[in-house]
Amino acid sequence: MSPLTPLDGRRIRAAVIGTGAIARGSHLPALAELAEEGETEVVAAVDIDATAVEEFCAAGGIPHAYTDLDRMLREQRPDLVTICTPPTLHREQSIAALRAGAWVWCEKPPVPTLADYAAVEAEEGVESGPYSSIVFQHRFGSGTRHVSRLLAEGALGRPLVAHCQTTWYRDTAYYSVPWRGRWATEGGGPAMGHGIHQMDLMLDLLGPWSEVRAMAARLVHDVETEDVSTALVRFRNGTMATIVNSVLSPDEVSRIRIDCERATVELTHLYGHSNANWHITPAVGVPGDEAAAWRDFGPDVPSSHLEQLRELVASMRAGERPRSSGADGRTSLELVAALYKSAFTDVTVKAGEIGPGDPFYTAMHGDAPGWAPAAAPAVGEGVPA
Incomplete structure (x- = not known):
């Protein structure tokens, strides 16, 4: 499946899934930095804890808080979903995002098993995405x-x-x-x-x-x-x-x-x-x-989530499979x-x-x-x- 909307000339609409420490400390700051550069905008966040997601959105200036991933995907139609949940949820959430036309950036470990990884791969686009990429930020940096x-x-x-x-x-x-x-x-x-x-x-x-x-x-x-x-x-x-x-x-x-x-x-x-x-x-x-x-x-x-995300965004705009x-x-x-x-x-x-x-x-x-x-x-x- 190709992305739902073309990415040329506009900000990439991103959503954060899971609002724990890695989302607060790494994903949201990286997205915010790219927002300052005119590349991204965070349109929504999802967490099963309503209070936690509302506080996360209020602190980060994110307009839409959800406790239902499928509803968020239908209503917000993000271009990119960053997954910051425990590993056992990665397969289901990655597949849901890919089927909705969103690219995925998923925290490590990618999924619990090789069978799960194959299931996510099977949902990726054939030529120009969407693709699912794993957070391996140590690969990136000077x-x-x-x-x-x-x-x-x-x-x-x-x-x-x-x-x-x-x-x-x-x-x-x-x-x-x-x-x-x-x-x-x-x-x-x-x-x-x-x-x-x-x-x-x-x-x-x-x-x-x-x-x-x-x-x-x-x-x-x-x-x-x-x-x-x-x-x-x-x-x-x-x-x-x-x-x-x-x-x-x-x-x-x-x-x-x-x-x-x-x-x-x-x-x-x-x-x-x-x-x-x-x-x-x-x-x-x-x-x-x-x-x-x-x-x-x-x-x-330095190696960082920001450097990997910057390269991922460039791959999205080019319609190319990203590293990792x-x-x-x-x-x-x-x-x-x-x-x-x-x-x-x-x-x-x-x-x-x-x-x-x-x-x-x-x-x-x-x-x-x-x-x-x-x-x-x-x-x-x-x-x-």
Whole structure:
């Protein structure tokens, strides 16, 4: 389906679904900045909590507050819907927006399973949209752009060894919230909900992976999902990588390191990066002027929702598929599914092998013993009829 109205020469009409912290802190400010630039206008917001959505709209100067998504889509006919709700709602809400002719910008994790992702893809437009894009803001900004160019041009030589680290800390109080640490409501543990950002950026820099071997454990928290995972990944270009995802690490850091033939590139940050977070160390023998050019990142544009949204809006106006959508948006979800399958079944998983008919296609736990949610007791087994 094509967008309901042409986008040339007018502001893009946007609606925000879900009015929690990520909507207030990231989506609405990005939309407001583009509104200042004449690109967007936020026409509506939706939340099941009437008071919350009314307060959100009053604070943001948004004219229409709704508690019914379908009604909002019918009455406001937005060009763009930004989805800021829990992962279990992403499939249904994305499909509803696409069917109404709106482009979608959906928070990570994109959806709980690869089957859900395929269902959303099936509703996208064929040639010029609407398309559904996932929020992977770490791909965007001057630092990533500069390093991506150096790698693509081969200036640093072949990438050989990589490390991807998301070692954060979440205490017992964090997991006392009932929906956290549960497959049905959070979609997975730190691999899915925390480390997916760094893994997505690593994939964006290095390209397709070919196989993964992983381990996962519950070392501290009383949850269904893992609280730590590690993986070895081989990329199609031959790069060998390690991945660590943890919520058990008091010294919190997000890190990507890529050792190439002619230099090491390292990104160290926590929740977002600027040029200063990137470091390039040349190999012995690299001319000083060449190394200096590598370290010139240009004007500093930090990674942010704003930078990704700015590119998404440009894609909408051009009628082109945006980055972080379709096959490009699915890559990190496929790696997470493969990581879980390898960890829970003790096998090496090849790229592309998880498809319809595979239990890890329809559930990240794959119904694996010891990892699948416990079945609810049947009537007569302590549950009243």
